[in-house]
Amino acid sequence: MVSQKEFVCTVCPVGCRLTVSQAEDGEIVVRGNTCKRGARYGRDEFVDPQRTVTSSVWVEGGDLPLVSVRTQGSVSKAKIPEVLQALKRCKVCAPVHVGDVIIPHVAGTDTNVVATRNVRKK
Amino acid sequence: MRKEWDVIVVGGGPAGLAAALACSERGIPQENIVILERDRQLGGILQQCIHHGFGLHLFGEELTGPEYAQRFIDRVQDSSIVCKTDTMVLEITNQREVVAVNAQDGLMVLSGKAIILAMGCRERTRGALNIPGTRPAGVYTAGCAQRLVNMEGYMPGKEIVILGSGDIGLIMARRLTWEGAKVKLVCELMPYSSGLTRNIVQCLEDNDIPLRFEHTVVQIHGKSRVEGVTIARVDGDRKPIPSTFEYIPCDTLLLSVGLLPENELTEAAGIQMDSRTKGAMVDQHRQCSVEGIFACGNVLHVHDLVDNVSMEAQTAGIAAADYIMQDRKPEGITVSVQNGSGVSYTVPQRIVPGDEDVDIYLRTRGVFKPATLTIQAGDKTLLQKKKSVMTPGEMEKVTLPAEKLQDIAGTITVSVIGG
Numbered sequence A: 001m002v003s004q005k006e007f008v009c010t011v012c013p014v015g016c017r018l019t020v021s022q023a024e025d026g027e028i029v030v031r032g033n034t035c036k037r038g039a040r041y042g043r044d045e046f047v048d049p050q051r052t053v054t055s056s057v058w059v060e061g062g063d064l065p066l067v068s069v070r071t072q073g074s075v076s077k078a079k080i081p082e083v084l085q086a087l088k089r090c091k092v093c094a095p096v097h098v099g100d101v102i103i104p105h106v107a108g109t110d111t112n113v114v115a116t117r118n119v120r121k122k
Numbered sequence B: 001m002r003k004e005w006d007v008i009v010v011g012g013g014p015a016g017l018a019a020a021l022a023c024s025e026r027g028i029p030q031e032n033i034v035i036l037e038r039d040r041q042l043g044g045i046l047q048q049c050i051h052h053g054f055g056l057h058l059f060g061e062e063l064t065g066p067e068y069a070q071r072f073i074d075r076v077q078d079s080s081i082v083c084k085t086d087t088m089v090l091e092i093t094n095q096r097e098v099v100a101v102n103a104q105d106g107l108m109v110l111s112g113k114a115i116i117l118a119m120g121c122r123e124r125t126r127g128a129l130n131i132p133g134t135r136p137a138g139v140y141t142a143g144c145a146q147r148l149v150n151m152e153g154y155m156p157g158k159e160i161v162i163l164g165s166g167d168i169g170l171i172m173a174r175r176l177t178w179e180g181a182k183v184k185l186v187c188e189l190m191p192y193s194s195g196l197t198r199n200i201v202q203c204l205e206d207n208d209i210p211l212r213f214e215h216t217v218v219q220i221h222g223k224s225r226v227e228g229v230t231i232a233r234v235d236g237d238r239k240p241i242p243s244t245f246e247y248i249p250c251d252t253l254l255l256s257v258g259l260l261p262e263n264e265l266t267e268a269a270g271i272q273m274d275s276r277t278k279g280a281m282v283d284q285h286r287q288c289s290v291e292g293i294f295a296c297g298n299v300l301h302v303h304d305l306v307d308n309v310s311m312e313a314q315t316a317g318i319a320a321a322d323y324i325m326q327d328r329k330p331e332g333i334t335v336s337v338q339n340g341s342g343v344s345y346t347v348p349q350r351i352v353p354g355d356e357d358v359d360i361y362l363r364t365r366g367v368f369k370p371a372t373l374t375i376q377a378g379d380k381t382l383l384q385k386k387k388s389v390m391t392p393g394e395m396e397k398v399t400l401p402a403e404k405l406q407d408i409a410g411t412i413t414v415s416v417i418g419g
């Protein structure tokens, strides 16, 4: 066995304790899961955990000072600091609509940051 | 503003929006439905919950709070349902009158054939906890900090201690870390968290924030601004153990210590309350003790998933519409639902037996792993259900088939035991 890690499966409230190990030949084995979804979760967490990032960015000329945003899909956990940096520098102009792309391909990933609410012009 | 309405919905958050839509779908003319909302916009607390994870049950995808709210707001605004924002309800009477005020219409007295209570809940504060110490700036409820950071663009502080591991506290731990603050630790009085496991993993563990179970804040230090807090381990009776006192320097204390249904209006209307849920006593249609008044969402009991709020609101909305459109048979027998061991509350608190199955929602009083839930009428077991785990943080639902409720007189008891 090359490496082994433990996780709590967060897919459903049961919270199974997963043990994920990788053998020399690269094969990944998940144990402790009660269902298939847990196996997939364990594998993803082991190989490349994915997270959705949500935040708010400044809006100029809007009826609200900030617009809430999200990454449309998830990004690699390791990419989160870069995504946050990009969000910090970001400023948009009103009006903004739900789903508007705020930052395309954020931090070199294949996901966009999109608005999650409407902000009208002041 | 007109006076007579079919349905008056008090509150334009997720519960109020879904209830109003359900009334209209059931056949109440949209222009006879009014939503009264005290904020300037609809959507309630969802507008500041910018994280994702809402809507998995209802929409099969994980939406952020504002996105979830917008789906309902769009439907309401595309309809002829009347929405009055910036409107404060001052009183509700048991004659189904609503006294409200806003800048446009002044003071109004509305009357509804049915009223749906959807006022939501609010956070418990330091005052409710009686934490000793000075009264410096820098003590916030987690939800207040959430509004500041997510909607106004202010940071509440730089070095933060969070008391309580409810979901809002966990979410804010991550949010503040992402915005550059140092969250030093989260204290939880109980030996378990009331928050979702996913939030413990993604908000705390991902950011290396320690979570200390069976710990509380015993003192707040600082004169004009928080300078630190003293934390302590608690014993089995949740009393702080003096030998474990520890001083943690920080400039901010966030409280995430629970939510309370906002029921001043309900109580003043003389509606019978449940001391366990701090909400109204209702039947399975979410009708209160006063006929024609329904309650749903967090004003009735604090939910952990907004999907459940929307679904409960739908139940209430349909029932309110039916109440108006059909002359309801007078309630014959009602069965009261009581909690047995291991259960802290059930909703509904009473059942009017009919031809429909009844969903009973409950919370357990501790973690049971595995768990067996039993519903009994006297010595007779009506239903038994096993689950691999039940925790107070996750509302449980059990469906009682209509035929099981035939010839039950008086009371049924819901209990949960380990094993």
Ligand code: SF4
Pocket (backbone or CB within 6 Å): A009, A010, A011, A012, A013, A014, A015, A016, A032, A033, A034, A035, A036, A037, A038, A039
């Ligand atoms: S493995 Fe399956 S049952 Fe266990 S927590 Fe994950 S999703 Fe739930």
